[in-house]
Amino acid sequence: MDFSLTDQQKLIRDTVRQFMEAEVRPLVKDLEREEKFPLELLKKIADMGCCGMLMPEEWGGPGLDTVSYVLMIEEVARVYAAMSTALGVTNSAVQMPLLQFGSDAQKRKYLKRLAVGEILGSFCLTDAAAGSDAAGIQATAKPDGDIYRLNGAKTWVTNGSVAGVYIIFAKTNPEAGAKGITAFLVEPTFKGFKIGRHEDKMGQRSSPSVEILMNDCEVPAANRLGEEGLGLKIALTALDGGRIGIAAQAVGLAQGALDESIKYAKQRRAFGKSISEFQAIQWMIADMQTELEAGRGLTYYAAWLKDSGKQMGAAASKAKLYASEMANRVVYKAVQIHGSVGYSRETDVERMYRDARVITIYEGTSEVQRMIIARDLLQ
Numbered sequence: 001m002d003f004s005l006t007d008q009q010k011l012i013r014d015t016v017r018q019f020m021e022a023e024v025r026p027l028v029k030d031l032e033r034e035e036k037f038p039l040e041l042l043k044k045i046a047d048m049g050c051c052g053m054l055m056p057e058e059w060g061g062p063g064l065d066t067v068s069y070v071l072m073i074e075e076v077a078r079v080y081a082a083m084s085t086a087l088g089v090t091n092s093a094v095q096m097p098l099l100q101f102g103s104d105a106q107k108r109k110y111l112k113r114l115a116v117g118e119i120l121g122s123f124c125l126t127d128a129a130a131g132s133d134a135a136g137i138q139a140t141a142k143p144d145g146d147i148y149r150l151n152g153a154k155t156w157v158t159n160g161s162v163a164g165v166y167i168i169f170a171k172t173n174p175e176a177g178a179k180g181i182t183a184f185l186v187e188p189t190f191k192g193f194k195i196g197r198h199e200d201k202m203g204q205r206s207s208p209s210v211e212i213l214m215n216d217c218e219v220p221a222a223n224r225l226g227e228e229g230l231g232l233k234i235a236l237t238a239l240d241g242g243r244i245g246i247a248a249q250a251v252g253l254a255q256g257a258l259d260e261s262i263k264y265a266k267q268r269r270a271f272g273k274s275i276s277e278f279q280a281i282q283w284m285i286a287d288m289q290t291e292l293e294a295g296r297g298l299t300y301y302a303a304w305l306k307d308s309g310k311q312m313g314a315a316a317s318k319a320k321l322y323a324s325e326m327a328n329r330v331v332y333k334a335v336q337i338h339g340s341v342g343y344s345r346e347t348d349v350e351r352m353y354r355d356a357r358v359i360t361i362y363e364g365t366s367e368v369q370r371m372i373i374a375r376d377l378l379q
């Protein structure tokens with residue numbers, strides 16, 4: 001068994017870490033406070049190959065492995081969770097299904113531009129009526145000559161106000177339930193496409209989550225992704241892989257909170273001592289680190305399974321379930337170690353506490369992950 005990273009993987013981790021520390025960290029507080037999407041920073045990280053890391057060179061990416069991708073997401077999330085969310089959606093939830101199910105013409109038109117970060121992607125599965133129960137979505141798509149007409153609304157669309165292409169899931173055959181869903185590649189300039197309201201969120205406030213409104217939205221038939229009825233399979237395949245990235249986000253965020261906690265514990269004094277000398281603080285830090293390493297292990301293992309071409313659905317769910325819940329326990333302790341200072345908007349751990357909360361919800365809630373893990377064991 002070999003747990004070591006390759007030289008290339010270490011280089012990617014260190015390069016992204018250096019970029020996040022030097023160019024991003026000084027800006028995060030203001031971007032989050034002003035709810036400003038970090039477009040310029042994404043352009044810079046795109047130049048480092050991080051907007052299409054998993055894409056083969058033929059389609060404009062560096063063709064890196066999932067472990068490298070996980071290391072990148074982890075390093076970004078250690079400093080700025082909202083930026084890692086934007087990267088996770090465009091890299092994985094959008095580009096992977098396009099690579100797997102797209103036609104050559106679709107890849108030429110969209111994948112190359114996504115892979116170099118010229119445009120960002122959005123993944124639109126959730127409706128107001130259905131989140132976990134993806135087969136219950138209500139958006140519809142009806143063929144009309146050489147177009148489809150899409151109607152309905154998508155909610156909580158990450159990157160929704162800044163994307164150049166959207167994968168939208170809609171029902172082409174509502175009677176067929178899960179088998180009646182189809183995926184479409186939609187551009188924001190298509191007739192009948194509109195960006196609706198922005199969610200006013202607890203955390204990750206600079207990552208836009210918006211409503212997408214489709215009113216007889218005209219989508220060329222050539223923009224159907226895969227066959228009619230294949231939509232749910234496309235969505236669930238994308239989410240399986242996406243969960244590894246979300247687990248990496250949780251691990252990175254937890255690492256950031258632990259780093260801040262260690263720094264603060266060494267500085268802060270109480271009862272004539274550094275608080276790091278109190279066993280209560282030491283035990284919190286020891287538990288944070290232990291749980292973090294467990295989450296990291298599950299995440300790297302799921303990434304390794306994916307790179308080895310092995311079944312990884314349940315492993316990705318275990319990584320996402322454990323790491324997302326672990327990150328919430330870690331940020332809770334991080335705020336506790338900071339005392340009143342941790343409750344102030346001036347500190348990073350206050351933001352991390354809010355940013356972590358959503359990780360047990362998106363790309364499948366913890367309850368959905370447990371369903372997947374149990375199904376795998378019981379079938």
Ligand SMILES: Cc1cc2nc3c(=O)[nH]c(=O)nc-3n(C[C@H](O)[C@H](O)[C@H](O)COP(=O)(O)OP(=O)(O)OC[C@H]3O[C@@H](n4cnc5c(N)ncnc54)[C@H](O)[C@@H]3O)c2cc1C
Pocket residue numbers: 089122123124125126130131132133155156157158159209358361362363364365366367368
């Ligand atoms: C910040 C943010 C960004 C997001 N980005 C995107 C995006 O880019 N694209 C996209 O399509 N969606 C996105 N989402 C939506 C997200 O994926 C859904 O919120 C999530 O899947 C849960 O769906 P829901 O909110 O409708 O909750 P519901 O499905 O209504 O669930 C409510 C509660 O019931 C539980 N529950 C539901 N079914 C079961 C069951 N069978 N057994 C046990 N418990 C169950 C859930 O676990 C949860 O606790 C985002 C959400 C957020 C908050």
